[in-house]
Amino acid sequence: MVNVFWIHGGACNGNTQSFLNADEPTVIDLVTDFGINILYHHSVSMEFGNQVKEILDDIIEERTELDILVVEGTVIQGPNGTGRFDTLFERPKKDWIYDLAHKAKFVVSIGDCACWGGIPATSPNPSESTGLQFFKDKPGGFLTSEFRSKAGLPVINIPGCPAHPDWVTQILVAIATGRTSDITLDEYHRPETFFKTFTQTGCTRVQYYEYKEPVEEFGQGTRKGCLFYEQGCRGPMTRSSCNRILWNRQSSKTRAGMPCIGCTEPQFPFFDLAPGTVFKTQKILGTIPKEVPTGMDSLSYSTHAAIARTVAPKWAKEDMFVP
Ligand code: SF4
Structure with missing residues (x-):
């Protein structure tokens, strides 16, 4: 016992x-x-x-x-x-x-x-x-x-x-x-x-993250695109298994069109980044986010992002849905 x-x-x-x-x-x-x-x-x-x-x-x-x-x-x-x-x-x-x-x-x-x-x-x-x-x-x-x-x-x-x-x-x-x-x-x-891997591991939107294709509006559940650029998704800097061990055995925030808000990190709810809300996007300069994914500096990240978007294949921009 x-x-x-x-x-x-x-x-x-x-x-x-x-x-x-x-x-x-x-x-x-x-x-x-x-x-x-x-x-x-x-x-x-x-x-x-x-x-x-x-x-x-x-x-x-x-x-x-x-x-x-x-x-x-x-x-x-x-x-x-x-x-x-x-x-x-x-x-x-x-x-x-x-x-x-x-x-x-x-x-x-x-x-x-x-x-x-x-x-x-x-x-x-x-x-x-x-x-x-x-x-x-x-x-x-x-x-x-x-x-x-x-x-x-x-x-x-x-x-x-x-x-x-x-x-x-x-x-x-x-x-x-x-x-x-x-x-x-x-x-x-x-x-x-x-908590070793990032929330991004297992996210069904990760190919759009690579090619920098955003979801433009909040709550577009199955709409293609990554929630990082316009919705402030914290998946690349949050340690959790939300996309490996699904919630209710079937979904996760990012699968439902809701950006990861970093709630397994000690600094949550990040009011210093988004005063009064946990939903505000982190970007400050065009498409350059205030925070970059863990392990990258902002110059490398911005360069990578610019190149990725330029070389993104046609399918990454097509009007499709993600599972
Ligand atoms: S939606 Fe979030 S977790 Fe998924 S690929 Fe984009 S930034 Fe990463």
Whole structure:
């Protein structure tokens, strides 16, 4: 039996909604096939009130072993560092999170808010929100960089707004089945198996990216063209497997005509690039984007783009649809 406690901080509950839609494996599979015992989850457990307090006390006083602590949402530290904006049983939730994290064998952050603070931590951050071990892209966060769970690992970050449900259930299964040596983390503590490649990998528009053929208007789902040039798609600079492990097993943002908004990166929602919106295109000078794909400088990129467009074959400009 692998005991899991899921705690919810400052967030919209989107990661729970995503988690409940997992396919491979499903939440039911976690319980019936992989030995996961959900001690408490606010949306699926029958326990409430003092029953939840008893579960918490049993973990803190070490009558119950906590194998995996899952945190969804930011750690709210306001006002003035007291945490009184977000309490559970008359106690700041941040204190519960601190105690639980130090009892758990593994700590897993689900979604941007828990990983790096996400939207609630965006300036001016009135709730004094932070992620568990990062504040945006800066190491530290609530638990500090030195934190290691009882199994000796830092917080395992599964970002996204929300995180893809299969990323969550597959990491829980890896832990539950003792395959933690398979979990290699990147510099932001994201499992490489889901976050090593760019969102662009597997995108059905990538040939139009190469020949610099844009989609002119937002929301042109199956219309040909790349969403980078006019719609500000962040696929070439975002690490995620959204186009390899499809959402609902059938689609992704870019397949639906929606630019990638970079929601698995610590700096999300990039309000500095697009004040007040996450949708604004990044280009500033004609077709030269403000940001260039990771690994390129802007001069090389602009040169490459100009040549690519000049030599684009006829089919790249034809009025077609992409799957
Ligand atoms: S739509 Fe986005 S992810 Fe797809 S090829 Fe264009 S820039 Fe890359």
